[in-house]
Amino acid sequence: MLEVELKYLNSHKDELLKQYGAKILVISGEQVTGAFDSIEEALQGAVAQHGLKNVLIRGISEAEIQFSAPALTLGILSANPPQPNSGSNKDAGR
Amino acid sequence: MPILHSQIAAQTKTPDGKLAQVPPASALQLRGPVLQVTVSIEQNAAKALLAKGQTIANKTGLALIDTGASNTCIDEQAAKALNLPVIDVGAMQSASHEKHPCNIYPVQIITPVVTLNSPRTMGANLAAQGLLILIGRDVLAMCNLFYNGPAGQFTLSL
Numbered sequence: 349m350l351e352v353e354l355k356y357l358n359s360h361k362d363e364l365l366k367q368y369g370a371k372i373l374v375i376s377g378e379q380v381t382g383a384f385d386s387i388e389e390a391l392q393g394a395v396a397q398h399g400l401k402n403v404l405i406r407g408i409s410e411a412e413i414q415f416s417a418p419a420l421t422l423g424i425l426s427a428n429p430p431q432p433n434s435g436s437n438k439d440a441g442r
Numbered sequence: 443m444p445i446l447h448s449q450i451a452a453q454t455k456t457p458d459g460k461l462a463q464v465p466p467a468s469a470l471q472l473r474g475p476v477l478q479v480t481v482s483i484e485q486n487a488a489k490a491l492l493a494k495g496q497t498i499a500n501k502t503g504l505a506l507i508d509t510g511a512s513n514t515c516i517d518e519q520a521a522k523a524l525n526l527p528v529i530d531v532g533a534m535q536s537a538s539h540e541k542h543p544c545n546i547y548p549v550q551i552i553t554p555v556v557t558l559n560s561p562r563t564m565g566a567n568l569a570a571q572g573l574l575i576l577i578g579r580d581v582l583a584m585c586n587l588f589y590n591g592p593a594g595q596f597t598l599s600l
Contacts, residue, residue, distance in 0.1 A: 349528050349545055387561045388486045391548050394529070395483075395490035402528040413532035415544060415564050417511035417576065421536035425474075425506060425571045 352377055353404035364408045375404040445599040446555040448477055466594020475507040475589065475596040477553055479575055481516060483526055484548035484561050499524045503574025505551060507587065507598070511578035514549070514560045517568035521547045532564055551575055556600055558584070 353375045357364070364373065364380070374382035374394040381397055384390040390405045419425050452469035453461045464472070482488060482500040491498060501520050513532070530546040545565040551558040558581050568576060588597040 349543075350531055354531065388484075388559075391484050391529070391561060392486040392490045395487040395527070396493065398527075399491075399494070399496075400525050400527045405529040413513065413530070413546065413562065413564070414535055414541075415511075415513045415515075415532050416535045417508060417513070417515065417566075417578065418536075419508060419510050420515065420566060420568075420571075420576060421534065423571070425508070425568075425573065425576070 350402060350404050357404065357406065357408070361408060368408060370407065370409075372405060372407045374398075375406075376401070443599055444556045445597060446477070446553050447595065447597045448475070449593070449595045450476065467592055468594070470591065470594040470596070475587075476504050477507075477598075478502065479505040480552040481520070481549055481575060482524065482552070483550070485550045485557070485559060486561075487527075487548050488550070500552075501574065504572060505553075505575035505577050506573055507577045507582070507596070509579065509582065509587070511576050512580070513562070513564050514551075514578040514581045515564045515566040515568060515576040516547055516549055517574050518545070518565040519567075519569055520574055521545070521549075521563075521565050530562065532562075534564065534566070549575075551577065551581070553598075556585075556598060558600075 356378045368383045371383035372390045373380050374390055382393045384393055394403050449466050450469040450473055452464040454464050456462050480500050480502045482498050488498050526547040528545045532544050532546050533541045534544050535541055547563050549560045549563040560581050586599045
């Protein structure tokens, strides 16, 4: 997913950094279609321009997100135990 | 300040086949801090969609608060069903497996009291474990979480 966009970002980092600095970029294909100050603004701008199309949204010098969730990767989350559940949030919204 | 306060409930079968309530402290230990949530596209992206006259799809399911997870996750199939756009690719780390790429989606998590914005949510196979969302430390960074084990309760506030 987003191979073209990631390849473009990685191979043009220096020139993009000079042009856009610390902005968060929206990249579609091999084209920068927006540069924003925050992820929230970038999301709004990207959806306004591209709708629900997949586009890369990342700061130029941001590294790839490294994600760690030991319970998930080990498959030991137990939200679905063998006992039937009667629900949660008994007194939500206090 | 919005405060979500929840007591976990669960039932079990007695040897004679009748249903009995599990004490809240045990239910919280068994199930973890779970809550019913509705997820949809991140709120700023939703604004842009609404401005274009499009509707916002949503899905309801269980979320588990996981302080061991560095980032928040959404079930990959649910993200596809909601037609969420992929906005980046991250890497899932594991002690037992090689790193593998994960799609990243913009999501908002709506609880009965608190709405949590999660602009970079990792896609993962959560449905197999009965979950729609795993709330990780990136979202918890904006919250106070109080885990009351003896009472089988937890409280989340922004």
